[in-house]
Amino acid sequence: MIMIDYKDTRPIYEQIVERFKILILKGAMQADEQMPSVRGLAMELSINPNTIQKAYAELERQGFIYTVKGRGNFVSGDSSLIDKRKKECVGKILLLVSEVLEIGMSKAELIHEIEML
Amino acid sequence: MIMIDYKDTRPIYEQIVERFKILILKGAMQADEQMPSVRGLAMELSINPNTIQKAYAELERQGFIYTVKGRGNFVSGDSSLIDKRKKECVGKILLLVSEVLEIGMSKAELIHEIEML
DNA sequence: CTAACTGTACCATCACTAATAGTACACGCG
């Protein structure tokens, strides 16, 4: 379900955060569904429990999951997160588009690339 | 000409590399134009010469500049760099577009945003 | 030639972060 890419230069805990964010945003994990346990996932990925905990703490800080002490971590199901993510992505896209237009690509050419998706 | 953003989490040398790449790609620095000297730029930015050297080494590795020992660093003027950059940007754009489509944005809405630039 | 400027190559050090290892404690559930 979750894989670590050791060729990726980003830290492990960041990769884990990113993977779960995508799973949750795309609906692959439902609201109130239980997350893998800290120790269990650490075992599965052969990494340290502290690293998982760091990732989960970040996911909680960003509102993707909530914690019930003694029971586990669960998906929050906050629908506003999708909008936030959309805005983030669109912001990044527009920055990149600006750059590529400045170095000589035409808007039409770019839109054509997008249409082909 | 070059500024360091200390709020930026990226390392200083990476920021410098990025700034010069943009200046060169946009034509703000012409082919064979001389780069600021390692020591001079370090003084100007109040940082260590070694940090500038690291940035210049990276720019040279990527083909943006060339070195003449005893004289300085100069802009290479390799026109293929623009194409490479375009492809990089378009790749990133398409990835982000895929994501934003998967979480429910319409292609039309996205294209509208781009048209408005 | 000399002086002042270029780049380059080191080395040592400090600070910060990522990750590991291990221990301990508190809560919930069967």
Add this chain to the structure above:
DNA sequence: CGCGTGTACTATTAGTGATGGTACAGTTAG
């Protein structure tokens, strides 16, 4: 009670970014 949860520590290791300093080699202007 026992087990599995999360949480909070501390200590340690490894890697990287950045600094400070020294030294050497090539170019150029005087």
